[in-house]
Amino acid sequence: xxxxxxxxxxxxxxxxxxxxxxxxxxxxxxxxxxxxxxxxxxxxxxxxxxxxxxxxxxxxxxxxxxxxxxxxxxxxxxxxxxxxxxxxxxxxxxxx
Amino acid sequence: xxxxxxxxxxxxxxxxxxxxxxxxxxxxxxxxxxxxxxxxxxxxxxxxxxxxxxxxxxxxxxxxxxxxxxxxxxxxxxxxxxxxxxxxxxxxxxxxxxxxxxxxxxxxxxxxxxxxxxxxxxxxxxxxxxxxxxxxxxxxxxxxxxxxxxxxxxxxxxxxxxxxxxxxxxxxxxxxxxxxxxxxxxxxxxxxxxxxxx
Numbered sequence: 001x002x003x004x005x006x007x008x009x010x011x012x013x014x015x016x017x018x019x020x021x022x023x024x025x026x027x028x029x030x031x032x033x034x035x036x037x038x039x040x041x042x043x044x045x046x047x048x049x050x051x052x053x054x055x056x057x058x059x060x061x062x063x064x065x066x067x068x069x070x071x072x073x074x075x076x077x078x079x080x081x082x083x084x085x086x087x088x089x090x091x092x093x094x095x096x
Numbered sequence: 097x098x099x100x101x102x103x104x105x106x107x108x109x110x111x112x113x114x115x116x117x118x119x120x121x122x123x124x125x126x127x128x129x130x131x132x133x134x135x136x137x138x139x140x141x142x143x144x145x146x147x148x149x150x151x152x153x154x155x156x157x158x159x160x161x162x163x164x165x166x167x168x169x170x171x172x173x174x175x176x177x178x179x180x181x182x183x184x185x186x187x188x189x190x191x192x193x194x195x196x197x198x199x200x201x202x203x204x205x206x207x208x209x210x211x212x213x214x215x216x217x218x219x220x221x222x223x224x225x226x227x228x229x230x231x232x233x234x235x236x237x238x239x240x241x242x243x244x245x246x247x248x249x250x251x252x253x254x255x256x257x258x259x260x261x262x263x264x265x266x267x268x269x270x271x272x273x274x275x276x277x278x279x280x281x282x283x284x285x286x287x288x289x290x291x292x293x294x
Contacts, residue, residue: 010261019246044272051275052240056218060121064135065113071139072109076146 005038012038016045099156106149106158112142119159119242120166126237127170129177129226137173141166163244164252167234174230217278224274232267239264 008031014020015028032039105111117138124137144165154161225236231253238249239260250260 009265010258013261013265045268047275048268048271049240051217051221051271052236055221055241058122058125060118061131064121064138065117068117068139068142069109069113072113072142072146075139075143076109 005035008038009041012042012045016042016049102156102158103149103152106145106152109142109146112145112149116145116159116162117142120162123163123166123237123242124170126241127167127234128173133173133177137166137170140169140172144169160248160252163238167252171230220274220278221271224271228267228270232263232270235260235263236267236271240268 008028011020011024011028015025020028032042105115120141121134121138124141125131125134128134128137141162145162148165152158152161225233228236234253235249238244238252239246244252246260247257250257253260253263255263
């Protein structure tokens with residue numbers, strides 16, 4: 001199978017993330033063997049993803065959890081039954 | 097389909113924050129330039145979730161719905177802030193030449209084979225993410241930082257799967273270029289970048 005670099009750009013994303021189907025992995029490996037630009041592209045992904053993975057994690061401030069609960073109780077009242085849905089949401093997983 | 101248990105969790109401030117607060121905060125913080133903005137985004141999103149939970153009829157795992165609300169709140173606050181213009185990705189080195197080979201991809205000779213993350217690198221990467229156009233920034237945050245799968249992230253950004261991958265591809269190449277510049281500057285300064293995160 002003759003692979004074109006343009007087609008491969010998308011597959012490299014999947015390959016890098018381990019999501020490329022096994023039968024395509026072999027073809028990709030063969031292509032990478034004789035195509036330095038694609039290999040370099042893959043190395044670029046590796047580099048970026050590695051750095052992103054190593055960014056310092058975001059942690060919620062310790063006191064924010066409790067203070068947020070208090071704010072919500074103040075903003076929205078205490079009884080769920082009293083709440084009315086806003087028009088902003090269709091309630092089907094999409095929100096305007 | 098959402099169960100009564102899911103809806104009950106969403107309707108109760110205690111369980112809503114305990115169960116989903118951390119992820120809402122993380123996304124809000126990554127989308128915001130400051131701690132204060134992240135808290136505003138989180139609070140606005142939580143209020144909206146509470147007020148709309150009773151009518152929620154989506155998936156049993158409401159995280160997609162929650163992410164969408166959080167994204168929209170973050171965009172709203174982002175719009176109100178004066179933000180420097182994002183870089184153009186039109187000329188990013190992600191195109192292909194007439195032989196269909198990727199062009200503009202430089203070698204990575206400047207990258208140390210083994211590098212330790214430092215506060216400086218961390219800051220540079222965050223700045224590079226922040227200068228991406230909004231849709232590209234969101235793609236990186238959702239997939240690369242929050243681990244949202246391709247299809248789900250594409251849905252959140254109202255993109256086709258292919259469109260999302262293209263966006264992510266370009267965003268990563270922009271980040272790579274910024275990293276190259278950073279490694280080069282480290283080389284030119286005698287390799288003195290702090291490595292406090294080894």
